[in-house]
Amino acid sequence: MAKPNKKGPSKTVNIFCSRCKTLLLKYRKGGTGALVKCFKERIVDDHTTTPHECPHCQQVFSRFAMIKGTPAYKIIGGKLTVK
Ligand SMILES: [Zn+2]
Incomplete structure (x- = not known):
């Protein structure tokens, strides 16, 4: 369910601990890179x-x-999973 784009990053990603899969942050991410x-x-x-x-x-x-x-x-590399 994509929302229409306004100005700035509008895509929200969930960021999990890569070790125990706990949800840590919700983040409005710009761009497509890592x-x-x-x-x-x-x-x-x-x-x-x-x-x-x-x-x-x-x-x-x-x-x-x-x-x-x-x-x-x-971010320290490899510590997080982004979905
Ligand atoms: Zn953890």
Whole structure:
């Protein structure tokens, strides 16, 4: 069920822990490439209790980064599954 496109990324992806499959984030992703970073302002839903950490298995999946002056999560490769 695709919604009509407005300006900016409108596709929401679910981001899961690759180890225990816990839903961590809902994110409005732009483009089609692999997810390497998440801008904080585009995170729709945050299911973590400690930032950058899976609430279930405590795996650290990202690091804080400033990208062009915008707070973002830099994804650590292989820690997440995107659907
Ligand atoms: Zn986990």
